[in-house]
Amino acid sequence: MIDAENVQDVLRTDLTTAIPDSIRSKIVSLPPFITVPGVSNFRDLSHDTKLRPGFVYRAGNLSDISDEGKEVISKDLGVTTIFDLRNSSERERAPSPDIPGTVTIWEPYGHRPASINLRDFAKEDYGITGFEKMYTGILDASQPILTHIFTHIRDEPNDPFIYHCSAGKDRTGVVSALILLLVGHSHEEIVDDYMFTRVALEEARENLTAALAMGSGTDHLSPEAMGMIQLSGVSAKAMATFLDTFQAKYGGIEFFLITTLGFTPDDVEQMRKNLVES
Numbered sequence: 001m002i003d004a005e006n007v008q009d010v011l012r013t014d015l016t017t018a019i020p021d022s023i024r025s026k027i028v029s030l031p032p033f034i035t036v037p038g039v040s041n042f043r044d045l046s047h048d049t050k051l052r053p054g055f056v057y058r059a060g061n062l063s064d065i066s067d068e069g070k071e072v073i074s075k076d077l078g079v080t081t082i083f084d085l086r087n088s089s090e091r092e093r094a095p096s097p098d099i100p101g102t103v104t105i106w107e108p109y110g111h112r113p114a115s116i117n118l119r120d121f122a123k124e125d126y127g128i129t130g131f132e133k134m135y136t137g138i139l140d141a142s143q144p145i146l147t148h149i150f151t152h153i154r155d156e157p158n159d160p161f162i163y164h165c166s167a168g169k170d171r172t173g174v175v176s177a178l179i180l181l182l183v184g185h186s187h188e189e190i191v192d193d194y195m196f197t198r199v200a201l202e203e204a205r206e207n208l209t210a211a212l213a214m215g216s217g218t219d220h221l222s223p224e225a226m227g228m229i230q231l232s233g234v235s236a237k238a239m240a241t242f243l244d245t246f247q248a249k250y251g252g253i254e255f256f257l258i259t260t261l262g263f264t265p266d267d268v269e270q271m272r273k274n275l276v277e278s
Contacts, residue, residue, distance in 0.1 A: 011195040015205050015233035019198070027199045036072045038065035041168035041200035045176055049193070050183040052278050054078070055160050058176055060168035060200065061086075063094035073162070074101040081105060081156070083149050083163040085142060085171040094166075107144035113137040118227030127230030131238035132245055138174050139246070147261050149175065154267050157274035167204070169197045169234060177243060181253040182268075183275050187243045194239045204232050 007027060013019055027033070032047030034057070041060040046053040057079065065073075073079045084096055084106040096104045114137050120130035139146075152161055165171035173194050180190045208229060221229075250256040257263045257271075 008192060011198045012236060013198065015201060015229055019202060024199050024202055032196060037069040039069055041197055043196065045179065049180060049185060051275050056179060057162040058168055058172050059162055059164040061094055061166045062097055062164055065097050070099045074099055078160050079162055080159040081152060081161040083145060083161065085145060085163060085165040090166055105148050107148060109141040110143045111141055113141040118224040121227035121230040122223040127235055128238050128241050130231060131235060132241050135174055135242040136245060138171050143261060150257060150261060150271060153271045153274055178253060182272055187240055190243060191236045191239050195234055195236055198234050208232055
């Protein structure tokens with residue numbers, strides 16, 4: 001039996017430590033996860049939140065979706081709109097699929113995000129410095145697609161939507177945090193949602209173990225290799241730090257939507273209403 005407290009303990013497992021397959025399989029078979037063949041880390045954001053169910057979905061890359069998975073998205077979930085958070089080169093390597101009844105919306109970044117320095121993730125704070133810089137950069141660069149997403153929330157309350165990046169972890173995690181902030185969730189609740197991605201990272205963990213020869217431990221690894229391990233994982237402290245930075249820099253979600261994305265106070269109230277009321 002896996003209760004909520006035990007799940008959170010599992011989700012905070014370091015990426016260098018395997019999650020037993022029996023536990024991983026159990027967690028991903030339960031909400032908030034939804035089985036969509038060919039897609040990893042597909043979740044209904046409404047689980048244990050104030051959001052109404054069946055409106056907002058988050059996911060990893062959709063390019064390997066099967067025909068059965070397409071049926072789940074278009075018919076079972078009734079999704080009409082997909083927001084692709086990836087950059088142009090990622091889309092070229094793994095093109096968005098054609099899913100009947102849906103439209104995919106993509107925008108180029110507003111500006112080029114700062115380059116990732118793996119040494120930022122290898123510092124004694126276990127990657128917090130690197131994640132804070134990266135997530136703040138994501139927020140700034142992604143404002144064009146963020147405007148589309150929040151416009152959809154304001155104008156299309158009857159049209160379920162998905163947003164995704166490649167792993168459904170970082171860019172998708174930032175967007176999820178903003179939506180959950182809008183409906184009044186605490187930082188702790190947002191961190192708990194963010195950490196569910198940990199169970200979707202076992203393939204990445206296994207690949208890193210092989211590529212970095214971690215079988216003999218991590219003491220011998222270079223700063224860049226240690227940084228890659230931290231970057232590839234999820235960190236509760238990193239998301240908590242980003243949320244604090246967001247509050248300090250933008251004054252909260254309402255001010256961000258109004259002063260940065262250009263919405264009105266009435267828009268913000270309509271968005272909030274649409275997210276919680278069917």
